[in-house]
Amino acid sequence: MIARQDDEEIPFLHRAEQPTTKTPLPWDQFWIVLLLEMPDLVSSHTLTPFIPQVSTFPLLGIICDQNLNWNFVKLIRDIGVTNGDESQVGHYVGILQSSYYVAHALTVFHWSQLSDHIGRKPVMLIALSALSVSMFSFGLSKTFLGLVVSRVVCGAFDPSIGVIKSVLMDITDATNMPNAYNYMPLTWMTANAVGPLIGGSLSRPADRFPDIFGRSELLKTYPYLLPCSVSAFFTLIAWLATYFCLKESVSTRTPLWKLIKRRFLRQSYSKPHRTSSSIIVDPGEANSGEVQSKPLPLRDLLTSRVLSITANYATTGLLQAAFALVQPLFFATSIELGGLSLDPPRIGALLAAQSVAHGICQLLFFTRLHDRFGAGAVYFTGVSFGIPIVILFPVINALARAYGIGMAVWLCVAVQFILKTSLFMCYSCLALFVRTAAPNRASVGATSGIIQTVAALAKIFGPASAASVFSYSLQEGHNTWLIYYFLIAIAFLAVGAALLLPRDPSVWEDHRAYHCE
Incomplete structure (x- = not known):
């Protein structure tokens, strides 16, 4: 057995031995x-x-x-x-x-x-x-x-x-x-x-x-x-x-x-085991160099890594779902009340174009950005862009009030769409962390299930809370910027949770492999 070393040294030792060639997709x-x-x-x-x-x-x-x-x-x-x-x-x-x-x-x-x-x-x-x-x-x-x-x-x-x-x-x-x-x-x-x-x-x-x-x-x-x-x-x-x-x-x-x-x-469900920090390994159980063990019960799945990924899925899902609801409402609300006064056909065209642009950008740029900067850096940048995305809402309305719906407004809308593309890539980055956060390969499904449960709850709470705050902020005598304060708070929560993640998911995978040696 290799003598235990500090966690900070482990990633560099193992990353030096990793192959540089990519496995073709099956x-x-x-x-x-x-x-x-x-x-x-x-x-x-x-x-x-x-x-x-x-x-x-x-x-x-x-x-x-x-x-x-x-x-x-x-x-x-x-x-x-x-x-x-x-x-x-x-x-x-x-x-x-x-x-x-x-x-x-x-x-x-x-x-x-x-x-x-x-x-x-x-x-x-x-x-x-x-x-x-x-x-x-x-x-x-x-x-x-x-x-x-x-x-x-x-x-x-x-x-x-x-x-x-x-x-x-x-x-x-x-x-x-x-x-x-x-x-x-x-x-x-x-x-x-x-x-x-x-x-x-x-x-x-x-x-x-x-x-x-x-x-x-x-x-x-x-x-x-x-x-x-x-x-x-x-x-x-x-x-x-x-x-x-x-x-x-x-x-x-x-x-x-x-x-x-x-x-x-x-x-x-499974044989006796210890916690994820010291997984029992059955002799001969290996697949592509990774240890195979039995699925773990729920209590042993709630490790610090799984909880950090869950927190990031929750905050990112909450931000994404809330923004997805507020954006069309903002487009439809009158300029006097803080929106943009667009008609439904134009809103539909904008949202459709945004969806297509997101898919194309993901297809063309995600792998290149990941290979250049790492999943952690791409994710942190994406959630950080949530802050200027929200700030652009009142900026767009202020421009519409001052100059009408002209080139300045559409330029800011385009910038907002571009920034949201990076937010859209965050889910792909988080998925790369899920695989390495699982305590063992046999518990990948349960680990993903925990995280997706929280993501589903975020999809329920996010739109409902955002819609309530938006309606409340538009009522007479209330602060119309209340919805933006709400979204900014969620964005800061997402940025704070992102600090829990390393630059590269392989850091966790190498550390897990180290403890199994």
Whole structure:
């Protein structure tokens, strides 16, 4: 055994021995990972364009351009749950939308942890099956309870967050994982285009295409069944690709019936072990030079590294979600009240252009920035840019008040979009830290599940709190800058959490390997 040295010396000793050549991406498996990112995104985006803008809910429509499913408004009206009371529509839309995120937050850790034990592939097959059933169920629902149950099932079995990221960590290493995250935006860019196209063109087909579907009583009775069925069919294609092409990436697995038996008998999932700082290593268990051990229970996963990554995911997710809601609200609010007075079509065009620009920048620049500066530096820069991003809101409004919406305003909006691109890259940087923060390779799924649970909670709390503060700040007699103080506070929290991370994730990986020698 090597004599223990100070932590500050360990990274440099090990980094000198690391290979400089990059491992090629395993495209025979990586294309499946890209495909598996899409079913849930396509399903969610299929539901968004069921109806064009509702004039009686202009603000709600603008908010929901940020994928908050504002087009549930028409669906809520169709099923008659409000009994004609238009003031209650937003209430039921909020319940329908939040049910997905709450279910996801409550289950993502358990699915990720289960995948460490029984394997990624079985969990993915279960999740995709449930997702397909939930979409068929949504299209056939005629009651509000049926809609809520469908969205709860979809959120509870969302496979795109925890397990798929674990698969990606399994099939890549430290040299090619940054390159893998270069291609990840392709999935949501495609889903952003395909999902609304399916929902927008195929909803109410009997009314839109009477020559083709006008005689179908089924489609007249269930006007949203066709787009939901197409989305479910796409999910089934992903299921087939998973079943026939995806190779199991977990080397040591336990049959599900044994886990149930252990649970029933209140036995431990794994063999006796020590904490993550001194992991027991079984002789002969190694994969690519890394120690393989049994999955750890929750109490041993909450190491300082995992908690620091979790804190960064929470603060970054909170900042991102709050900004995503405030930005379209700012564009839509009148100049006199502190906004920019833009109409919905222009707002939609701006947000769409911003999304495309983010994906292109990620594809072209992320790997180069990572190789040049390191994941920690790129991440710290990204969250630090959150501060000028927020400051630009009142600056843009001040310019609009003084000179109208001219070149100066659009230049500041463009700068804000560019700065947000760096904030968008922060998630890819954090994903690189998750792999090395896990106490051992056998607990990558559970570690990712803990972090994604916190990220899901941030997606619930961020928009809700930001919307409340924004509305409060616009009321007469209140400080209109209150929302900016709120966002600045979150940005400073994110910067403070970023200081907990090293410059390079390999520092943690080398240190973990050192303790296993």
